Amino acid sequence: MKRRTLLFLALGLFLLLSAQSATAADDGWRHLTPTEKERVLRNYRRWQNLPPQDKEHLREEWNRWQRLPKERRDRLKQRYNEQRRGRDRD
Amino acid sequence: MKNSAPLETACKQYEEDLVLHYYGENGDNERRRVEQHLTSCHSCRRFLGDLQRVLPQMAGAEEMPQAFWDNYYRETVSKLAEQEERKFWWRSLFNPMRTWMAPAFGTVAVAVLVVGLVIGKGNLRLFVEPRGESIPREILADQNQLEFFESMDMLEALDRLENQDDQKTDTTNGESNRAELPGVVA
Numbered sequence: 001m002k003r004r005t006l007l008f009l010a011l012g013l014f015l016l017l018s019a020q021s022a023t024a025a026d027d028g029w030r031h032l033t034p035t036e037k038e039r040v041l042r043n044y045r046r047w048q049n050l051p052p053q054d055k056e057h058l059r060e061e062w063n064r065w066q067r068l069p070k071e072r073r074d075r076l077k078q079r080y081n082e083q084r085r086g087r088d089r090d
Numbered sequence: 091m092k093n094s095a096p097l098e099t100a101c102k103q104y105e106e107d108l109v110l111h112y113y114g115e116n117g118d119n120e121r122r123r124v125e126q127h128l129t130s131c132h133s134c135r136r137f138l139g140d141l142q143r144v145l146p147q148m149a150g151a152e153e154m155p156q157a158f159w160d161n162y163y164r165e166t167v168s169k170l171a172e173q174e175e176r177k178f179w180w181r182s183l184f185n186p187m188r189t190w191m192a193p194a195f196g197t198v199a200v201a202v203l204v205v206g207l208v209i210g211k212g213n214l215r216l217f218v219e220p221r222g223e224s225i226p227r228e229i230l231a232d233q234n235q236l237e238f239f240e241s242m243d244m245l246e247a248l249d250r251l252e253n254q255d256d257q258k259t260d261t262t263n264g265e266s267n268r269a270e271l272p273g274v275v276a
Contacts, residue, residue, distance in 0.1 A: 004193060005192070005193045005196075007193075008193030008194065008196055008197050009193070009196065011197060012196060012197045012200035012201075013200075015197075015200060015201060015204060016200055016203070016204055026230055028233050028236045028237075029225060029229070029230060029236060032240070036240065039240065039243070040229060040236065040239045040240050041225075041229075043239045043240070043242040043243065044226060044228070044229055044239050046242070047239065047242065058242065058245055058246070061245040061246075061248050062238055062241070062245055064248070065241070065245060065248060072255070075255060076244075076248070076251045076252065076255055077244065079251055079254060079255060080243075080244045080247060080251055084243075
């Protein structure tokens, strides 16, 4: 009886957390500008066609990015955005 | 086979007395009378012999193994429970409520809470406004995935960006070091 109750509780918690995570992603998507949404979709399509080793490399880069100090991440992001704006102007 | 052999017929008027004699439950006078009769009556002697052979088998309690009594106990309890259940059959309608329905209701409550959170957080837009575009679920699986696809361009350029950042930091440090040195004009 106790085991079954715990199982149901775990299932409920899992559903709750999954829904929370999905909701956060939905929220994140809604708050993107049309250009950003387009970029996400374009990257997703590109990702699907990438060879496995490139995907692996990108995942590693993503993990490395997340481990960087916030200050450095902000600086790199700012630099990248400046360069992109420069490219867009050209 | 021997056990199933019919008892010898005794004299009718001594039958009952012989049984009592066998058990030693008749009085002295009766006992003497029966013993006297037995000396002269072959049938009654054989009847008494049969009683001595058969009665111990009937009266003797067979020693049962513990497993038998355990089984007997379980069966008895089970039968009593069945009897109780038949008596209060209507209780079975509510029994599931106590076992699996309570956690099930809990799960449903959690699901309702989730829907409530989703509606409340998204100001109903998630349900009311149909999406004009179909977004792959892989993107919206979680916030991390969304950020990954959003930052993919930058991740590809991460090495270069880091190099540039390092160079800039080195230059800045060099300039500040020169400025700190006496006699050097920044």
